[in-house]
Every structure is written in structure tokens, then in C-alpha cells.
Amino acid sequence: MLEIKDSVAVITGGASGIGYSLAEYWINRGGKAVLADVNPESLNMAAQKLKTRVATLQCDVRNEQDCTKLAAFAMDTFGAVNMVAPCAGIIKDGLMIDIDTETGKVNNKMSFEQFTSVININLTGVFLTIRECMEQMVNHNCQGLICLISSTGSLGTAGQINYSAAKAAVSVMPRVITAELFRRKMAHKIRCVAIAPGYVKTPILEGMNKTALDYILKKVPIGRLIDPEEIASLAGELFCNQALTGDVFFIHGGLRLDSKG
């Protein structure tokens, strides 16, 4: 079992929601955290609340150089990278093709920007973050976990072709990365998993259609949103338990996993 105490976590999207909760969980257990976020104000507020064993860096995960700097910054500041949690993410929901119920004709299309902006952060940003952090982990002989954040949306949610496509791609990464590390006899040292949450009580949900969210919540057997602390706790267990790698771990309160029309 690994211990969180004295381990270093690099968390993107660390100023809010799941990323912030993970930082709090980590630091409360004696770990050190590097928080990266595109939003400098909320990053400062997060650091003030967390107080100790925390360093922050403004970082746009779409930018390759920012991700390189982030991984190097973690090494320079705390001397290791043991946990990588790329939590930066956005939603921009909408139907790919919307059809007027009266005329039967298309009245709206998801724009190129609406599609690519989600892919650029939620998929390319994850790739850049973990590639740069893994390089540092390998070169400095660090042990630990790459903990990706997928979603139940990876199974295909109506109104989220951009988000679902990105999350499905993220869901396959633990298998690819674990297989690649296995080839190089490193899979016991650097593990990779994904957490696939259902609906979690964080600011990202403010971008969701309220009626759609209420409808979905009626289908959650535990009858409430997941708390971000519950995601952090799962990430902590995944880090410590070295038998866990190469897989996707769902956490959704019993939600029926199907495409919601």
C-alpha cells in the first residue's frame, strides 16, 4: 500500500470542484499538492483556504508549454510527482443536430467551436498533462498513480457528443498506458486508472440544463448528487491500493447507465 503522507499530487482544475476536494483530502492526510488552473483568482482563493503544503501555478491545459512547466514546477517545488489528477474540464451541452418538432427540419447544429473547445480541454489537455507528468515520474524514479477523471457520460449521453466523446477516449487511456508501462516493466511502479463519476455537486453542473438534471436525479437510487469529497476518497483509495490499475472505476450512486434520451 502507498501512503498519501509526504506524497506529491499534481491536480489540474485544482481551484474548484473535484480537483479542489482532492487537494483538500490529500493535504489533510499529510500529502503535498500542486494545484494548476486557468483561473488565477480561484487558484489564489484555493491556496489561501488550504494554507499548507500547497503550491499553485496558473496553467491552461490546452497549452503544451504550460503543461511542461507544470510538471517541472512540481519537481522543483516538492521533489517528486506521485499522483497526477487531470481534473480540468468543461461542458458545453447541446444536440449535435436539433430538429424542430413542428417542421421536422433542422433548426440548430452543434458548432465546430462547441465541439472542439470541449475536446481541447477534456481530451487533449488530459493527454498533455499526463504525458508531461509521466515523463518527470519516469525520469525521477517516482512511484504513484495517474488518476484520470472520466464520466458516466463516456457511455454516451444525449446532448453531450463533445463531452461523451472526450470522456470515452479518456476511459480507454488506463488500458493503453498500463500496457505501455508493462512493456517497459514499469507498470508496478506507475499505475493508471480512471474514475467515472455520475453527477457530482460542483460548479460544472451550473452549465447543465436544469430540467435535464432534475430528470436525471430522479433516476439516481441514492437520491442525491455525489459529493466531491466522495470522489476524492475514491481517488485516495486508488492511490494507496497498488493492486488497482488499468481500469475505470464508476461512482454514481446507482445511476442507470444508459443513454438518456
Ligand SMILES: NC(=O)c1ccc[n+]([C@@H]2O[C@H](COP(=O)([O-])OP(=O)(O)OC[C@H]3O[C@@H](n4cnc5c(N)ncnc54)[C@H](O)[C@@H]3O)[C@@H](O)[C@H]2O)c1
Ligand atoms: N461534476 C460532475 O458532475 C462531474 C461528473 C463526471 C465527471 N466530471 C469531471 O470532473 C472534472 C472536474 O470537474 P468539476 O465538476 O470539478 O468542475 P469545476 O467546474 O468545479 O472545475 C473545473 C476546473 O477546471 C478549470 N479549467 C477549465 N478549463 C481549464 C483549462 N483550459 N486549463 C486549466 N484549468 C481549466 C476551471 O477553471 C475549474 O476550476 C472534469 O473533467 C469533469 O468533466 C465532473
